[in-house]
Amino acid sequence: MKEGRTRTAPETTGAYLQIGEVAERTGVTQRALRFYEEKGLLKPPTRMEGGFRLYSEDDVRRVDQIKRLQKLLGFSLAEIKEMVEAEEVKWQLQAEYRPQADLAEHRQHVNRALEVTESQCAVIRQKVKALRDMQTQLDEKLQTYRQWLSQIEEAIATRQRPRRG
Numbered sequence: 001m002k003e004g005r006t007r008t009a010p011e012t013t014g015a016y017l018q019i020g021e022v023a024e025r026t027g028v029t030q031r032a033l034r035f036y037e038e039k040g041l042l043k044p045p046t047r048m049e050g051g052f053r054l055y056s057e058d059d060v061r062r063v064d065q066i067k068r069l070q071k072l073l074g075f076s077l078a079e080i081k082e083m084v085e086a087e088e089v090k091w092q093l094q095a096e097y098r099p100q101a102d103l104a105e106h107r108q109h110v111n112r113a114l115e116v117t118e119s120q121c122a123v124i125r126q127k128v129k130a131l132r133d134m135q136t137q138l139d140e141k142l143q144t145y146r147q148w149l150s151q152i153e154e155a156i157a158t159r160q161r162p163r164r165g
């Protein structure tokens with residue numbers, strides 16, 4: 001860690017959590033927490049005299065936000081596995097295709113292809129919905145901030161007008 005970036009521990013550390021506790025609460029590994037810190041995603045934690053990392057509730061909320069964004073913008077390993085396995089099933093079905101097969105076999109293959117493709121679409125739909133929900137929340141914040149700015153600008157303009165007596 002770079003010198004001068006470490007926060008010092010407050011005298012009362014009751015509200016602080018050690019790295020293992022944060023990892024357990026947030027569902028990320030201690031290694032991930034160190035990685036987030038290294039990449040600047042998480043502020044350098046407070047340190048005890050022995051060098052142990054201490055995290056605040058704000059740090060925990062930040063880790064939760066990082067996880068949420070990671071999930072929204074990327075695929076988990078399980079999702080990647082599901083998508084890849086679905087593609088493998090479709091490739092296998094294509095390799096097994098026989099033009100001379102009876103219609104029942106063709107129907108079975110197409111039904112299986114539909115099933116795995118629907119599963120892939122469900123994963124994508126879930127991502128799109130989560131992104132839309134986040135966009136809605138951000139749009140609402142933008143509207144609030146614009147209203148506040150308008151009110152502030154109106155108050156400034158009112159104060160600058162000369163009074164007529």
